[in-house]
Amino acid sequence: MITNISLVTVYCLDQSAARDFYVGVLGFEARTDITMGEGFRWVTVAHPSQPELEVTLMTPxxxxxxxxxxxxxxxxxxGSMGGLGLAVDDCRKTHQELSARGVTFLQEPAERPYGVEAVMRDNSGNWLSLVERRPFTPEDPH
Incomplete structure (x- = not known):
């Protein structure tokens, strides 16, 4: 029986730079960084509040x-790749903090039926969606 999702892949152009961005800018923790046969490098990070889910930073x-x-x-x-959806407790505050750290935003925080959302780019060009969720149903007005 499948119990949960434990690993997702985000493609990047440079594994070291991507690891440093996710750890130093976004607050993830470095997990695995090993080189396996024929120079294949396995790099993972995880968010401290969700340690069971690792993100593999993989070069194409x-x-x-x-x-x-x-x-x-x-x-x-x-800059055409999707990446991750990231839950935040205060989208506007997180937007300000990450903007101050030099993060590029494609969309400023905006009200959506499901909450407040902003869209940023990681340092490899992936789109990351920051969402401050609020309860809603599909019947709620858009």
Whole structure:
């Protein structure tokens, strides 16, 4: 029986720079950083309040074939890749704090039916959605 999600992958252009961003800017914890056969590097981070879920910071490469890896790399370079949804307790305050740390925001905090949302980029071009959730149902006015 599956009990939970324990690992998700976020593609990045530079694993060290991505790890430093997620740890130093976003407050995640460094978990694993090992090199396995043929120079394959396994790097993971996790948020301290959700230690059971690790994020693998993966450069485009095997198991992707060369064409797929090139496509993912090009999408990262264009800033067209989605990344993670991150829960925050105060979206406007988090936006201010991260902006002060130099984080690029694509969307300022805005009211949505499900809460307040802002969209930022990590240092590899992934979009990260910050959401301060509030209860809603699909029947609520939009």
């Amino acid at each position: 490469g095997p198991p992707l074939d060369d064409a797929a890896a090139a496509f993912v790399r090009s999408q990262l370079e264009k």
